[in-house]
Amino acid sequence: MTTTDTTTTTAAEALRTAQAITAVGTDGRAPVLATRVTLEQGPRTVAHAELVATAHGVYGASVNGAPATESVLNPGWTVYESRLQVQRFDVTEHVRSGTEDVELSVVLGRGWFNGDFGFTDAEANYGDENSLLATLDITYQDGSTQSIATDESWTATDSPITFATIYDGQHEDRRLGAGDPRPVQVTEIDRTRLIEQASPLITRHETRHPEQIWTSPSGATLLDFGQNLVGWLRFTVTGPAGAEITLRHAEVLEHEELGTRPLRSAKATDHVILAGHDAGETFEPTFTFHGFRYAEISGWPGTLTADDIEAVVVHSDVRRTGWFESSHPGVNQLVSNSVWSQRGNFLAVPTDCPQRDERLGWTGDIAAYAATAAYQFDVSDFLHNWLLDVHAEASLPPLSFVPFVVPDILKLRKNGDDPFAEEEQEVPTAIWGDAVVWVAEALWHAYGDLERLRRHYPGMVLHLESVERALSPSGLWDTGFQFADWLDPDASPHDPAAAKADKGVVATACLIRSARFAAETARLIGEEADASRWQDLADRTLSAFTEAYVSDDGRVLSDCATVYALAISFDLLEESTRPLSAERLAEVVREAGYRVSTGFAGTPFVTWALSETGHVEDAYRLLLEEGCPSWLYPVSMGATTIWERWDSMLPDGSINPGEMTSFNHYALGAVADWIYQVVLGIRPAEPGYRRIRIQPTPGPGIDWAKGAYDSAAGRIEVSWEQAADGLHGRATIPDGAEADLVLPDGTTRPVGPGTHTF
Known part of the structure; x- marks a missing residue:
């Protein structure tokens, strides 16, 4: 990716001579904006050439007929009202290998800017007009410079793309000509919003050919690529003029179609x-x-073979950092499903799903999943940029709290019924709003970057101040709308908010966790008064929580797995009641037959709460259960990504009847964090793995495990196996790091760099 570390001018300065331009008279076709300029010196004298660009929409740029970048869907998606990323691409060889004239052309699409976003046909758009702001800066060997910037001298023609939106797909008619060049129109892009590219660019990562091609009962030609993925299909074909090829896409088959x-x-x-x-x-x-x-293809000229077509996997360019393998094939597939769901949903922003009319940056999903995400991939830049967007979005009038989705394009909806009443959005929401704290906390533990934590702190303050205004006189967060334990498996498929867990218990517990971390952050960055303020809020809220929700025998109001998981994991219980609550949690899990009974709130924490209170066997049995609902039920049904619902597909192979059903939704895969840290045993003892904790916790059903994590301190490797004479393991600590090796019997041994057996 390109960052400010390699630039000498700001984004606004780099584009100071450029004028934003747009095409008129496109009739819906994607325009090609172009210019042709004579170099002031010969092409071989070019020392450096850089394309600096951004757009309202998405763009694909070429210099002398060659793509300026391998990245796609630039400039990505940010809170466009506040932050519009500017990309810089080194195109020196493109210019040097050309003629005396340099040709710059850019295809401009709708993308997230005005692609009719939002569910229920919301048609939410930032504006009606797509535009480009760009300059090609050339430096010659003698030090002189030349700049080719967008202005009224550029021209517009038409591409073969007759229609393209993210939800509905791309249509091309290759028979259509470009038409005569016509003038462009100068327009405005607010330069105060321009920022350097802060998030990893979106790129192609791999390709997959279909594993099977067959004819469905209806006569359709279907393709199975063997993996639920995100991207598009690519092919080269020879056929007669006018031949029409249509590609339809879906995650699953139903009734063989x-x-x-x-x-x-x-x-x-x-x-x-x-x-x-x-x-x-x-x-x-x-x-x-x-x-x-799966894909359905029609109109293919001739006989289609697997070599003729490929699926291109696309996502933001985040680097894989975590690996896990064990003796249990189902758990291995579960981890793979988590990895693939993260890949597909880390595209520009951390989305809920990549397939339906949504694909939005739902805050609750990433709040639940951030710790898992930071193990599997290097998300330091990706989620840092998104957290800055969260604060920017929440700061836009009339908001003064974290919205449900970031960027919040839903506020721009034109049509459709709003599924959330207006009054429900006038107050903050637990977990979803807490994302601004919890994601920052996950990044702090994973990477230990204090300066970035400092930049995340204002978002925490905004969130906590909004919650303070929403508290009831009792000091509890039991007011206003709450998603709470969203997608409790015992809820109706048509009422995903109807959870067993009391919403006030969930929200108040989340507030205490967030206030405590805000206090820790304030201390770390030297804001002692704020530290006291947030610690006091946490203490007051904990007192109210204990008085209202926790009985002397350890029972927590609503007596279900989620409330116990939160109370234990967030350390909300007194010393006398904690073991009682832990035993009650284990009882609840056993009574459910080790079927999952938690939703968004409880799922990331239930196995943690069990294993950290001595109920390791119960945690393992919960993880390894295959009946529905469970983590391994989708695996048994052939899932290759995490499902949105525990039963997105029913045992008979039909799709869940709920209106909201996705087969690529990472939130319920948050258990992978427990697998990495507890089953495998790689944990940060200090933020950024400045000190490492190796603590494998074996349990019944898994005989061996091995894995690695490319941490901020270097590569950590752990393997273990259970044998007749006990546990045998090996840990590799990176150079310059120190670790605490904690064995199942509680023995702790400090170790340094190198490989250690235990």
């Missing part, structure tokens, strides 16, 4: 009409993306 009902209004359909070139035509729809494992 493409299961498209979960897409809701999203069409997820690509379409190309061939021009009839003898040399063949390549189709790659880079102005959209789809979440799919």
